């Protein structure tokens with residue numbers, strides 16, 4: 644089944660609002676002719692409103708990098724899902740490994756956030772991935788499928804159609820090391836097989852499973868040639884308009 648490619652740029656804690664505007668305008672001029680790809684930008688909270696305004700008449704869609712699961716109240720410093728929706732976010736990244744490792748997010752909070760995002764009308768990009776020791780111990784598939792199972796607990800079939808799963812091996816994020824296309828494909832395939840078990844073949848075949856971890860212009864084409872790799876979640880290479888535009892314009896190798 645042909646799935647529409649999904650290329651998302653996660654800017655992390657980079658760029659002021661002004662810098663973000665410049666980057667977005669540069670990018671838009673480079674991807675004017677792109678069709679058949681969902682292009683998503685995830686700038687910091689402080690840039691969402693301005694970038695949302697720039698892209699509102701454009702197919703590029705806005706994502707947040709995180710949110711807090713309570714609807715409102717005394718949670719100083721936090722941002723709710725409804726607030727993100729209010730500034731034009733369509734997607735939200737949930738459970739990025741940096742949130743798991745640096746901010747104590749667990750499979751349980753990730754599951755709760757996934758449910759809250761869906762109930763609020765945001766489409767979650769749910770991140771999973773093994774650390775190096777787990778890969779070296781031959782446990783990557785077990786760890787990743789376990790994370791997916793827990794993140795999607797009680798998420799129904801209809802809502803599952805709105806979820807994008809991002810496989811991001813933690814050892815490949817920001818390190819310059821990429822999983823080989825075959826290794827990534829093996830994990831993506833295992834995630835899709837799990838979705839067949841949890842839902843059904845039709846849903847499993849329709850969910851986009853994207854890869855993240857040092858995706859760059861020189862490796863995107865071989866990754867995108869894999870049967871179950873439907874896109875990329877990109878950190879470093881999304882901070883330069885030329886490199887991100889090249890990723891959006893990927894050409895899968897035969």
Ligand code: PEP
Pocket residue numbers: 653655739811815816817818819855856857858876877878879880
């Ligand atoms: C990420 O931030 O999700 C990521 C994959 O980063 P990088 O592309 O820099 O490895």
